[in-house]
Amino acid sequence: MSVIISIASGKGGTGKTSVAVALATSLQEPVQLLDCDVEAPNGHIFMKPRWENKETIYAQIPVVDETKCTYCRACSQLCQFKAILVLGEAILTFPEMCHACGGCFLVCEPKALNPGKKKLGEIEEGWSGAIRFVHGRLRVGEPMSPPLIREVKRRIKNDVLAILDAPPGTSCPVIQTVKGSDYTILVTEPTPFGLYDLKLAVEALGTLGIPFGVILNRADIGDKEVQAYLQSQGIPLLLEIPFDRTIAEGYAQGHSLVQVRPELREKFQNLFQETQRQIEKHRHE
Amino acid sequence: MNKIKELCVLSGKGGTGKTSLVGALAALIPNKVLVDCDVDAPDLHLLLAPEVKSREEFMGGRKAKIIQELCTDCGRCREVCRFEAINEDFQVDPISCEGCGVCVHFCSFGAIEFPLALCGEWFVSETRFGPMIHAQLGAGQENSGLLVALIRGKAQDLAEERGLPLILVDGPPGIGCPVISSLTGADGVLIVTEPTLSGLHDLDRVLTLSNHFKIPGMVLINKYDLNKEMAGRIETYCREKGLGLAGSLPYDPAVTEAMIQRKTILEWSRNGLGAEIKTIWGRIQEHLLKDQGVD
Numbered sequence: 001m002s003v004i005i006s007i008a009s010g011k012g013g014t015g016k017t018s019v020a021v022a023l024a025t026s027l028q029e030p031v032q033l034l035d036c037d038v039e040a041p042n043g044h045i046f047m048k049p050r051w052e053n054k055e056t057i058y059a060q061i062p063v064v065d066e067t068k069c070t071y072c073r074a075c076s077q078l079c080q081f082k083a084i085l086v087l088g089e090a091i092l093t094f095p096e097m098c099h100a101c102g103g104c105f106l107v108c109e110p111k112a113l114n115p116g117k118k119k120l121g122e123i124e125e126g127w128s129g130a131i132r133f134v135h136g137r138l139r140v141g142e143p144m145s146p147p148l149i150r151e152v153k154r155r156i157k158n159d160v161l162a163i164l165d166a167p168p169g170t171s172c173p174v175i176q177t178v179k180g181s182d183y184t185i186l187v188t189e190p191t192p193f194g195l196y197d198l199k200l201a202v203e204a205l206g207t208l209g210i211p212f213g214v215i216l217n218r219a220d221i222g223d224k225e226v227q228a229y230l231q232s233q234g235i236p237l238l239l240e241i242p243f244d245r246t247i248a249e250g251y252a253q254g255h256s257l258v259q260v261r262p263e264l265r266e267k268f269q270n271l272f273q274e275t276q277r278q279i280e281k282h283r284h285e
Numbered sequence: 286m287n288k289i290k291e292l293c294v295l296s297g298k299g300g301t302g303k304t305s306l307v308g309a310l311a312a313l314i315p316n317k318v319l320v321d322c323d324v325d326a327p328d329l330h331l332l333l334a335p336e337v338k339s340r341e342e343f344m345g346g347r348k349a350k351i352i353q354e355l356c357t358d359c360g361r362c363r364e365v366c367r368f369e370a371i372n373e374d375f376q377v378d379p380i381s382c383e384g385c386g387v388c389v390h391f392c393s394f395g396a397i398e399f400p401l402a403l404c405g406e407w408f409v410s411e412t413r414f415g416p417m418i419h420a421q422l423g424a425g426q427e428n429s430g431l432l433v434a435l436i437r438g439k440a441q442d443l444a445e446e447r448g449l450p451l452i453l454v455d456g457p458p459g460i461g462c463p464v465i466s467s468l469t470g471a472d473g474v475l476i477v478t479e480p481t482l483s484g485l486h487d488l489d490r491v492l493t494l495s496n497h498f499k500i501p502g503m504v505l506i507n508k509y510d511l512n513k514e515m516a517g518r519i520e521t522y523c524r525e526k527g528l529g530l531a532g533s534l535p536y537d538p539a540v541t542e543a544m545i546q547r548k549t550i551l552e553w554s555r556n557g558l559g560a561e562i563k564t565i566w567g568r569i570q571e572h573l574l575k576d577q578g579v580d
Contacts, residue, residue: 010326012299012458017483039459040297040490042483080347080386101385102367140493143430143462168299168458171325172427175380192544193304193328200326203424208380221538223545245511252481252512 010197012168015217020165026268035135037167049126049133059100063116075104190222211282218243297487299458307455308332308549317451319417322467335410345404345428346384355396362388430462473573480515509533532565
């Protein structure tokens with residue numbers, strides 16, 4: 001088993017990827033970074049990995065053999081996702097709606113459904129120095145990201161600290177990423193949008209029972225409401241990173257936070273130690 | 286009357302300024318319906334202070350639930366579940382349950398219930414800039430795409446009812462289910478990007494998506510002066526792709542100041558970005574929403 005730390009946010013663009021990359025590149029111990037934001041993966045821009053392996057990931061979907069189909073509708077009655085439809089003596093499938101639950105194969109008595117596949121996306125694995133880097137790239141046009149995120153997470157190597165970069169938001173792709181984590185770092189900014197979405201993320205994490213803390217990015221651009229909220233809820237504020245134009249300019253060109261500000265390395269090392277203490281504490285509660 | 290036009294604002298990458306821009310357009314354009322389709326992290330209401338006129342429950346997908354008294358521990362449900370959602374004690378993990386109903390169908394003892402789950406709420410509201418439809422998905426809930434489709438449908442009805450010629454959609458980040466649901470059938474898409482490698486990378490993915498659905502698009506480069514070289518690269522990219530540039534906006538701390546005052550940037554600093562946003566809106570009308578009478 002590995003210790004898993006996920007980086008999430010609620011609001012997009014608050015600095016999840018910057019934090020994930022900074023954390024991974026600041027630590028002394030062996031670490032792997034998995035970019036689970038398969039819709040808009042950006043970690044590779046900063047990690048610049050040497051790719052070793054690329055795999056296409058498919059989901060199993062039904063392909064109809066019309067010579068065997070009796071149009072009995074058992075499949076379309078079972079399918080909750082309107083991915084297979086019988087209209088009179090015609091049968092249609094809608095691969096983009098299919099969740100690959102496999103139910104239609106099981107209920108088809110004449111065995112008229114053959115397993116076919118739809119492409120979900122790709123997973124690439126490689127190395128950035130001593131850091132193992134994995135990301136998924138959802139096929140553009142594919143609506144469902146959780147199955148691909150699940151596949152990315154299957155590639156977590158045992159016994160090495162894993163850092164997961166989550167997508168923004170609070171819905172199923174985020175839950176799919178963070179569930180099973182030992183700790184989640186929420187990255188936000190001191191604005192009304194940042195605070196509102198942070199509260200939603202806190203609520204979503206609450207349902208999972210994962211311990212978490214907050215990094216406040218661009219800590220001086222807005223108001224003090226986020227700090228007040230964290231204090232009132234007893235949520236640990238792990239780190240404040242002030243707004244800095246050179247950080248923003250470095251980010252623009254694919255330079256990581258700690259490349260631009262090497263003195264932050266130590267802060268990320270300390271932050272990591274703090275997360276380990278909090279994980280321990282959570283285990284004893 | 287002309288057909289109602291729908292403009293969808295997307296970005297791929299989060300945090301590029303979609304909502305701040307939609308807020309500004311809300312203040313600028315008369316006669317429209319506003320829709321916040323970022324249903325799992327909606328923020329537009331923070332700028333527009335909507336007065337909720339009606340509130341409805343959103344019943345999303347179903348979740349399996351095993352009735353322990355009827356369960357014989359036969360294990361059939363665990364065999365047929367592809368999502369490893371049922372544990373050895375025959376309890377369903379609602380987070381892993383995809384709502385496919387396969388276990389329900391194959392349980393010979395009728396021991397699995399399959400109730401509809403309350404996944405969120407949606408609202409019809411009035412703002413100082415006109416009607417707004419918005420929603421809130423429950424924490425960690427699914428079916429955001431369904432909720433987006435529902436509120437876009439309601440916006441269409443409302444626009445027809447009130448004779449409003451435009452629907453302005455604040456979209457979610459990414460390219461997945463809620464984005465596809467926000468985009469399909471729209472008349473045009475405005476992609477808000479930022480002058481970074483990440484911004485360009487994700488712009489490319491959204492553009493591929495909007496091309497896939499054959500929806501004409503334009504690009505707005507926000508905070509272009511944070512890296513003028515990258516802004517230039519994005520302009521070149523747009524030219525190569527035959528994609529119109531709606532305009533560029535500089536980084537302006539007043540955007541955050543306005544947000545803190547719960548105001549749109551147009552209400553907060555009239556001498557700032559207002560003129561440029563007006564020009565941008567002109568270009569969008571000209572290139573994406575041509576045959577309509579919005580002014």
